[in-house]
Amino acid sequence: xxxxxxxxxxxxxxxxxxxxxxxxxxxxxxxxxxxxxxxxxxxxxxxxxxxxxxxxxxxxxxxxxxxxxxxxxxxxxxxxxxxxxxxxxxxxxxxxxxxxxxxxxxxxxxxxxxxxxxxxxxxxxxxxxxxxxxxxxxxxxxxxxxxxxxxxxxxxxxxxxxxxxxxxxxxxxxxxxxxxxxxxxxxxxxxxxxxxxxxxxxxxxxxxxxxxxxxxxxxxxxxxxxxxxxxxxxxxxxxxxxxxx
Amino acid sequence: xxxxxxxxxxxxxxxxxxxxxxxxxxxxxxxxxxxxxxxxxxxxxxxxxxxxxxxxxxxxxxxxxxxxxxxxxxxxxxxxxxxxxxxxxxxxxxxxxxxxxxxxxxxxxxxxxxxxxxxxxxxxxxxxxxxxxxxxxxxxxxxxxxxxxxxxxxxxxxxxxxxxxxxxxxxxxxxxxxxxxxxxxxxxxxxxxxxxxxxxxxxxxxxxxxxxxxxxxxxxxxxxxxxxxxxxxxxxxxxxxxxxx
Amino acid sequence: xxxxxxxxxxxxxxxxxxxxxxxxxxxxxxxxxxxxxxxxxxxxxxxxxxxxxxxxxxxxxxxxxxxxxxxxxxxxxxxxxxxxxxxxxxxxxxxxxxxxxxxxxxxxxxxxxxxxxxxxxxxxxxxxxxxxxxxxxxxxxxxxxxxxxxxxxxxxxxxxxxxxxxxxxxxxxxxxxxxxxxxxxxxxxxxxxxxxxxxxxxxxxxxxxxxxxxxxxxxxxxxxxxxxxxxxxxxxxxxxxxxxx
Numbered sequence: 001x002x003x004x005x006x007x008x009x010x011x012x013x014x015x016x017x018x019x020x021x022x023x024x025x026x027x028x029x030x031x032x033x034x035x036x037x038x039x040x041x042x043x044x045x046x047x048x049x050x051x052x053x054x055x056x057x058x059x060x061x062x063x064x065x066x067x068x069x070x071x072x073x074x075x076x077x078x079x080x081x082x083x084x085x086x087x088x089x090x091x092x093x094x095x096x097x098x099x100x101x102x103x104x105x106x107x108x109x110x111x112x113x114x115x116x117x118x119x120x121x122x123x124x125x126x127x128x129x130x131x132x133x134x135x136x137x138x139x140x141x142x143x144x145x146x147x148x149x150x151x152x153x154x155x156x157x158x159x160x161x162x163x164x165x166x167x168x169x170x171x172x173x174x175x176x177x178x179x180x181x182x183x184x185x186x187x188x189x190x191x192x193x194x195x196x197x198x199x200x201x202x203x204x205x206x207x208x209x210x211x212x213x214x215x216x217x218x219x220x221x222x223x224x225x226x227x228x229x230x231x232x233x234x235x236x237x238x239x240x241x242x243x244x245x
Numbered sequence: 246x247x248x249x250x251x252x253x254x255x256x257x258x259x260x261x262x263x264x265x266x267x268x269x270x271x272x273x274x275x276x277x278x279x280x281x282x283x284x285x286x287x288x289x290x291x292x293x294x295x296x297x298x299x300x301x302x303x304x305x306x307x308x309x310x311x312x313x314x315x316x317x318x319x320x321x322x323x324x325x326x327x328x329x330x331x332x333x334x335x336x337x338x339x340x341x342x343x344x345x346x347x348x349x350x351x352x353x354x355x356x357x358x359x360x361x362x363x364x365x366x367x368x369x370x371x372x373x374x375x376x377x378x379x380x381x382x383x384x385x386x387x388x389x390x391x392x393x394x395x396x397x398x399x400x401x402x403x404x405x406x407x408x409x410x411x412x413x414x415x416x417x418x419x420x421x422x423x424x425x426x427x428x429x430x431x432x433x434x435x436x437x438x439x440x441x442x443x444x445x446x447x448x449x450x451x452x453x454x455x456x457x458x459x460x461x462x463x464x465x466x467x468x469x470x471x472x473x474x475x476x477x478x479x480x481x482x483x484x485x486x487x488x489x490x
Numbered sequence: 491x492x493x494x495x496x497x498x499x500x501x502x503x504x505x506x507x508x509x510x511x512x513x514x515x516x517x518x519x520x521x522x523x524x525x526x527x528x529x530x531x532x533x534x535x536x537x538x539x540x541x542x543x544x545x546x547x548x549x550x551x552x553x554x555x556x557x558x559x560x561x562x563x564x565x566x567x568x569x570x571x572x573x574x575x576x577x578x579x580x581x582x583x584x585x586x587x588x589x590x591x592x593x594x595x596x597x598x599x600x601x602x603x604x605x606x607x608x609x610x611x612x613x614x615x616x617x618x619x620x621x622x623x624x625x626x627x628x629x630x631x632x633x634x635x636x637x638x639x640x641x642x643x644x645x646x647x648x649x650x651x652x653x654x655x656x657x658x659x660x661x662x663x664x665x666x667x668x669x670x671x672x673x674x675x676x677x678x679x680x681x682x683x684x685x686x687x688x689x690x691x692x693x694x695x696x697x698x699x700x701x702x703x704x705x706x707x708x709x710x711x712x713x714x715x716x717x718x719x720x721x722x723x724x725x726x727x728x729x730x731x732x733x734x735x
Binding site: 072075076079096101103104105106108 | 381384385387388391412413414415416417418419420424
Binding site for chain 1: 562566569593597
């Protein structure tokens, strides 16, 4: 059983976070909320999302799974405004999700979750942590897109640094400790990442909202932030690129 | 003779209503106003538009016909803002329409109306009538576009209903009598229509403005609404699609 | 040595003026400001731009040249808002221009100026002069684009006139002396120009800002306007098209 009432913008937030990485997603429904974890088709990135039942206006559910086509759900949600109330209900006999927006009733076919994987969150030892505003990071990533397809992130005890290098051009975003919200590391950590993937991961975070980054040496990066008025949380993992030189 | 002064937005309204269905249109000019009636190239839809001389700031005309290329007229009107005054004048010796916007003078070549048809409005017996807000209908149509290329409209004595069905998904917009402006029918009427055509017909109507729908059983639909501050009126006819099942 | 601090919108203005005509530009830097002069690849148009050191918040330079890729510079400037401060510095040992926006440092490779031409401004005798608002001219040019690929400009002692003619349609923008800011000519002057080029030349000028036009008979046109709060000046030259009839 799944029966919920939620503001459109909360549902849109889930779509923004998930759909750049994966199209077909298994929603794990419990009485306490919804979670999902998915790996992109190239197995380079993972998204893990938890959303509390408190993020919903009304929420009633038993343990179950829903296989959702995110593109389709995104198309439906575009029919609503941010403040619209959306009613969600699982219709067991037809295996459809009923989505009500105003007087509109949309019955959406679900994907069979039988074949869908349950990726495990790898146990990572990422010694460096930095918390910074999304807008700062975003500007650096946009600048990097013009010069290369990968960027290096570095954290040492004094600075966070983003660096990208092309044939003739370079991008450098250096944020000293006092210009970020938090910075903490025992040693210098540096890893390289695909700009495409990294850009998709930070895009859903609004201008002044904080993003937490956990970094190691040639290790995956962990990007974390809250959604749904802090009643939801997102963790992204992105595998490093190995420096070819 | 044709000589008129009109607000840009009135002329733009005529273009919005006509150009999705037909490109070349014969304007029938009389001392009392302008009318046009045209059938789309596939002979599936008809537009009938009447606009009163009162919709114009100034208007002087004798009986005549103007063959208008609606794309071209649309391009010219995009040079003006909604509140701009537009001067129209037929130049007989060159067979052109002179369009003045501010200090700009645009002489537009006309199409020969000799070969253009005079479609007759068919006599239809459409027993069901419903009047509703454009925005409600529009949301249902946009939702339907994602699941199918046709939709069913039903009116019974209690409800207006829009329904579209795809392989796995359905769209349902049910408006009980008290949620529409008016609803009137002796029996249940239901017909199927192409979403593309139907969508184009209702697009020109602004959010809260009323649309009148006349419906029969597997019969064409009649869609009516006012334009130009109620000094103009539009009737669309759309042939039904026959249910393949 | 080149070291400057400037509002983003000033730099964006230089890009808007130059990039429609040429991609690779030689900036001539002096202690008093920056100038550039370039001819488009088809040798039909020339842009000459002067910008005073007063247009900069801070400015320190010796005589030097910088070979700039305008597309690349444009991409970098899109990372900034109109009011953002931009720091520019020439890094001699790497032959790069360092561009700082906030905490972002962008090192941009420069183009070798050795092979870049120094076009001379031709000595033209253009007897007609008219000063008018950009918005008026812009509407006439946009209307002309729909009917032809060239337009005629005429100045006589009473009027400025823009005229374009297609197979069936014409555009005419006639501004009597009292509707322009200034108009001055001893005799009637008329020349034909490519609409594409002319349109690009006037596009950077904002709605109510004045544009000065100098015209002869079948001679190039000179288009002049100020940028950077009158601390910069732009001159365009555009070769005439010869009437084929």
